[in-house]
Amino acid sequence: MNIYDISISDSKGNIISMSEFKGKVMIVVNTATGCGFTPQYKPLEEMYEKYHDKGLEIIDVPCNQFAGQAPGTDDEIHEFCTLKYNTQFPQMKKSDVNGENAIELFKYLKSQKGFEGFGKGAKALAMATMCKAKDKDYKSNPDIKWNFTKFVIDREGNVIARFEPTHDMKELEKLVAELIG
8 A cells, every 4th residue: 555545635625636636745734723833834825825836735634632722613613714824725624644534644654654753842841641541651652642743745756754733834935846846
């Protein structure tokens, strides 16, 4: 199995095959509209505008599994993102990324790139403390820890990086720029 064998539902209920993105660099991100990391929509949209014509696709998967921070309907979430952040990249149906109802796309991504840490700094420490309070063994499982976890897929469909929400968005853009070529 590879990423191109997977399909996902968009916010209107249409089935989208990931094979539609063959040959593109992809960022797949679980998002939420009411999160402290929600402002990451801005640099994501900036990257999309800068690199989309060169082969970047961003797949936005709203998720309400983390403190209920994406409570709206798919239409409400889409309206928020387009009005507040002028997002133009495809937004999928609100979905689970962990647990028994996790969508196939995130099961696959987690199987390819597990959790590697939150990095350094105050936000990283806060996230680690919060996760440890919920699960003392959080470091050893590949589950998504919070909103705005980003997976980077190269043009051949390989999952090559996982960026936790605490990682520097400039590092994400640097990798995307390298992959775009």
